[in-house]
Amino acid sequence: MATTSSSPYDILEEKKTANDYSLRVAYRRKILEYKEDRLRSPRTRKITAENFRLICRAYETVSDYDKRDTYLKSDKWTSNIPVSKYTIQQLAAEPELFQELKNSLQKATLKEINSKDSNTRQTPLYCAARVGNPEAVKYLTEQGAEPDIAQRTGSSALHAGSFFGHADIVRCLLECGANYTIENSSNNTAEKEAYDDAVKNTFTDLKMTPFVQMAAHQLDWLKTNFDDTKYHIDKQYYALRQTLLHCASKKGYLDCVSWLIEERSANLDIVDVNLNSALHLAAYGGHDSVVEYLLNRGANPLLLNKWCTTAEDEGSFHGDKITKLFESMRTKDMFKMAANGINWWFKYYFEKRSPDAVNQDGTSLLYVACRCGRTSVVEWLLDKNANPNVKLATESGSTPLHSAVYYGHIAVVDLLLSHGADIHIENNFHTLAFNDAQNDDMRQHLEKYRANLKDKKLIDVHLYSDGAKAGNAPLAELKLSYNAKYNDLVEAMPESLRAQYPCFSIARRPLNFDDDKTTVLSAAYCARCGSSRFIELPICLTAHERKRYGNAGHVLRPNLPANNANKLLEKFKCSKLTMKMTPSNVSQSFSDTNLTFTFPSNCADKDVVINVEYIMSPDVNTTNLPGCICLFQAFYGARNHLTAMPTVVLNNQPNSILYNLVPSSFYWFTYRTRNTRLISIGETLHAFIRHVDIIPSQLTLPPDLFLRATNGKLLYNRDIPVPCRCLKIRDHNEVVFPHIAYHGTDIKVIASILMDGLVMASTVVSSGYRVCPPPNHISRQAEVFGIKDFANGIFVTPSIHYCSDPAYAVTFTHDDERLIVVLECAVKNTFGRFPSTVTTYTAHEGDNLKEIEWRLTNTADIDILSVLFIPVVKSKEEEAKLRAKKLGDRPK
Template structure:
């Protein structure tokens, strides 16, 4: 079969009269012979890697109508290709080249991994799946390769693995998020393409699992079966360590995303094996509605994935339609965010703005947050250095503590007091926060705080000698009031 005189038809085990489908059957038979042979002890193998390489070149020639026509006319075809000239797809098609394949994939982007041949539309994953190159398929799916990209006839990697009879590849693809519903140009699903009993059983078994159903957008299935699902909603599935929300966001399944977040409280910011969040995957996929939804629910836009990319940066490939959504979030009215209590906005989008910013009415951010009892926003502003005693520039000249006390926000008052808010400041009307308290509970909180301050107005001063006679022990200890002077210290001594 490897002899120089062998024709592509001889090598493939095909006839000159064979049509495309018959050529595929011949290639499938050769792949299964090679697959079976690779299970043997190396000393007992019959199909050398070089022979399978010729099979690949023969099929490349005969499956391409132009190349086949040229061979039939001139008997010219490309028998050998230098390894450094292999495409990623050609490397993926030969299991013996797994090491070289992984080296080629070092430092490439997801876009490179998902690149499609300009003529056939084949991806590296498609070619690896067809040849049952398990190592390459596993590696590609770990890197986040997209299993649903269709080649020129509309078939996906799942279609070709099913047609070629590789149940182990079918499992890997379904568990990496392949959509079993996709039909090719012949109106066939991947399951329809299979004639292998083991492959059909694999579909039957895996279509009962949550992740595979999420990949197929089966919201009704989830609503019906949720009580029978034993896994936590944030379970990280299979080798990619992706949650159901990852899967739904990656594919743009808006209704399923909403259900997972709103009805099942799915965590927005879990990252997968490549450190991608659901927001990363939605942005990379160009799913505007999902990206906008996740942003409005507070998904963290600052997370970096394996390639040190934010979700916004992953969306650059879609011109401005994704990045504009992130810019819109940054441009939200900060005062409105404070009133509504959108604490994550201040964490993710506030940037280097001053936490003491005031609006055109002289009202500062901290006052608004405290006035409306938005304790988490107030905490965020204080952590960013906001002045806890900042006053309104107009009208009452009240402090944030005045606003929180008057409106009865106990947790906000507790926060302000923990940052040593001054309970004695008077506003324009001569009122302290205690004067503005409208409940006994609030008055008691403030009075107790002030009493504690009064009780802590003394501090200790230790006087030491030169150490020659007294050693490390102090010569004297005196208690001084917080407003004591130097003369008071001398007098105590």
């Protein structure tokens, strides 16, 4: 654009004697004219981009005191600047240069994004808000621009949007957390400087929302009015999807943070659109008191945001005040944490410590947790393979079981026993743990355990209520024999439940006991969605007052044929291991190249000979046992007997799982605790099965639960519907299930979904977990789109992008990648089509937002075809480096 002979005052249509306020009004008039003119077609526009550029240069000259003085003295001013020489502020002030602004900020640091003009102290966000540039305002806030930074006169970007008449900008800034109570040097809030009713009404409307009040630190308003708003405390607001806790943490409002958590039970670990938790935002803001509070309340420090950084990473650029808080949490005394039952500390900070660690007194970590009755810590340690039989290196020589029994912690006793605790170990006073019971409740509980062992009731069944209102705990925990049938199941129930609950289902698939010979195990196998013959105990059933789900269309699979274990072994040339036990008050181990048996102390009162026959890597076509590494059976010698069973380990095969064959059947069961103690000697066949690591440490599946689809490969690459890796579950039956749809989820629940199918809300799945919608999503019983209890359905979508939204798909890390997991499903013609319920979702090509959610009300109308692993970050390390560079040059 050529220079002009007009003065800056002529261009703004204002006198040279005009004061600062009059010049601002003149600039506003020009901006609003330009804003309205941009709505016209290009042919009829009066104010071109070049014209507006000249207006911007004119106002820069008269609003910058130094430039104005120079102009008044010399009558010269700069009316034209090459775009290549523009500052970020100048790019932000011209809406038609938005792409140039984005390009200039691709690698910008936070200091550059929030930079202030040397004279006017205006930030790029202030300049974008002043001219009503919504694209730039949105982009700058996404890049970390702070809305509350004051310019020379104390005004913020919110003041600029309000004074210059941009209601949309005011809305955007308030929704991003701008503080409406900030006053400028004229003692005016942004609302007080509102240009017109549209701006005033925007303030009025948004000040009724808790998020805007939280951003303004209006805790008294929240305490008084929050319940009347009818919002959930964990509601995610606006485009950034931040909760009130996000907002308070980012602002550093410790009083608000503590109120939200202590008084309103706000969820600590919900993540926003950038996958930031409240801890991320507190650390990012350098608010050490909030960081310390959140850490002490159990906020998860391991979460990665979209830039693959932890909260500690985000705070590390404030010096060491933030990192020292994380380090002090990592170095807490783990024995005190165990004694106090701080289970989240173990989950987040235990790292590579040994679960069998002992303190200076010779007391193990597990013993401390058992003595104090810290059930969740005990469970965590046992799941990390803590030894339940380790004796104190003290005078007593007691085990964790001794401690749990003595102090009356029944739930802890059950955990220890289920993980292989040995009831025959004597302490140094020659006392068995079961003899240490101090009250009748414990004595009766232990007697019941002994009776179950004697009667060989080894099948655990947990019964749950059908309604979520009953809570997540089981109604009853039962012990049944191998061949328990319907009557045995009912008889084992507490008397108060028998008449009330005569019917049962597993993950809303009814159990069929029409045949009197049907066992509980076979009924569960036939009803399950997944066809795996490998059954994990306990079996989690739902009890009903009457028959339910019988007309849902589920197809029961046939019973597996009976099996003769001895004949199966006869088909192979077996290896043999002979073990000669002697009475001993210490444990005894026997092993060969493949197997190691360890017998507990005091398990034999005379010499006992035990023979083992086994085969390694048996032919799968003969055994029909995919994944079997070792098949074996143990036998007593004549008239031999043990009072306790040994544990058995398959040498150098840490990922193998011990299964037991149900006599006279082909059902194999194991325990979720991965207990490797034999259930019996001489009565059944045992097998070590290698479960398949689909994504190591993330997803492991029984080997008969999926198809090896392409040339025997576990995962194969696909480009449709997006580039991904695919695990094929089954072939597509296009006649019955003609439509393809997708379901984004969390990799942690994939194994459960493949075993139980996609289920309705409030369903208890076979792992014992009750599936409920997140409390901040559409709640049960709520009417949406004219559907009562809209949330009581299964939701899929024809859009791979919609189901990949963070509202549905949870990211996870594998190697150096960040990925999401999506189920590819086939569905029948029974679904309803509904609009998007994710208000911040941006449509992709082919999306129809009016019909993007498909809702099904019958679990049998959906078939899972494949599991798709979709990369969202190719290199976590590189992404974190880019983030570090952005954060490294942080503004003071």
